[in-house]
Amino acid sequence: MFRRRRGGVVPDPEQDDRQPGNSPLAIFGVLGVVFLIVLVAVVAEPGKLLAGGGADSETTAVPEMRDGVPQPGFDPVALLERNPLNSKNASLEPADCRLPELAESEAGMRSYYEAAVRCLNTLWRPVVVGADLSWAPPEVSLRSRTSDCSETEGSSRPTAFYCDGTIHMPRQWVLSDIGAREPAHLILLAHEYGHHVQQRAGMLRASTVRQQESEVRSPEWLRISRRLELQADCYSGMFMAAAAEGGTLRDRVAERFVSATGSAELGDTHGSPENQRDWKLTGFRERTTAACDTWNVPAERVR
Template identity: 25%
Template sequence: MEYRSDVDISGSRVRRGGGGGRRGGPIAVGGGIGGLILVVLTLLFGGDIGSVLGGGTGQPQQQQEGQQLNCDTAADIEENRDCRWAAYDVALEQYWSNAFTSGFQPISSLELFSGQISTACGTGSSEMGPFYCPGDTSIYIDDVFMGQLLERLGTSQSDPAELYIVGHEYGHHISNLTGDMEKARSGGNDTGPKSGAVRLELQADCYAGVFFKNTIEDPASPIEAVTQDDLNRIVEAARAVGDDHIQQQQGGRVVPESWTHGSSKMRQYWVAKGFESGDPNVCDTFSTDELGE
């Protein structure tokens, strides 16, 4: 993946070590490098943490101060790899702010952390993988542990895979803005291949594909080019985070009735559908039963 070195990324919302205000009591999440518990399997790569940790879609909470990344242009990525996160954030905001005709609000922040962090949805933990909290409209990522999780799931850390994951989380933010997140939650804690939870995750995958298609065609985007190898890495990341693949990796049998994110095939299908069309309107996963399985 190539970056446009002269594009300004100084206005990104990426911070390290901050966090949203806590809503309700903290909920500790167990597990670790040796094994992932049920909550981790529920949220891994793309989860909306609010429904599990007790947050809601209410007004954003006041956030703790984190350290802002000191990045001016995408050229800074060569000397400070952390600046790639700023490029991701700027590219996503540029696309989605133009895709919305009205009512767009960017995420409050993209928080990089290590270990645990306080959020408006409760206490976030590394083992959950990246997540979006609707209570403070922020994305949370332990950038070191994410690489370890990708490797454990049979793929590798790369800029395209990272951007797919961040794009997916930003997709949850878009679903929050449009009301589709609330629609998904109206069914309660249902699971299964056609559940509201799975439809919400597939929509976020589709939105990530749409974003990739459009950002590489935008001469003002910090993302200049995505190669075929990059696309392969994105598809591989989507495969790695399918419910069926995760269940197999954990040594268990595949149980579709327990799915909360969709199978590898479904996730790859919706990323591709979004990328091929470049149109967010094709991402209405709530009005079709053709979910790609």
């Protein structure tokens, strides 16, 4: 009665055009089959029929990046909220960092920081590459001035900062603010290294683009800054846990420094002292990049 051709089923032209009437039993039978199919579809994929399509239909893909830089025209919201680092339960291996003694001289501090950064490279490289992101190690500098990032030396100056692939740990600033306590230097360095991880993931660039959409120091501008800084705090907690597990630091020492409340001086841009502590503890206890996702949490967690 029917013959098939590519594209579907068509009636046989030799068949009589007249169609028999539809009986009530046949109609109810067809409706029953249709209802069953719809019911199965709703049970199997409950959101699709009711929402007008799957979640993927309105999802903006995470943009392609080259050497940590998103391609032109990228969506910064997608890169921050659906970043591959934020969706993976990636963790750091135990860290047995072979570090020299921390000395207060410029040569001594440089030697210590360079050794610590090599250890951080070993830990973070597999995590970044495992998220299908490109990798390059950061530089470390003891200078406070750079042509790329302007840093003031007023009362609001940071203790250290990250700029364009370089971690700046200005010797005089660091010694003035935290002294020569080795764990304090490690957690500070790990925080700035966290910004390098964000740079490799494109999150630094994406956050800058989002901030440019708001007035400088407006509530939204500051909220973006805090999300960025608190994520770096969480990454530093991850490192301190790895350092304690690997024997670089004693457990109690690492936890004591992670549990300390943060600074109130930079609270507007870095988060409240309590939130700084809480995000470091989150990284220390949960130890995954997914747990450090500050871009998809309520505003009160990034105040």
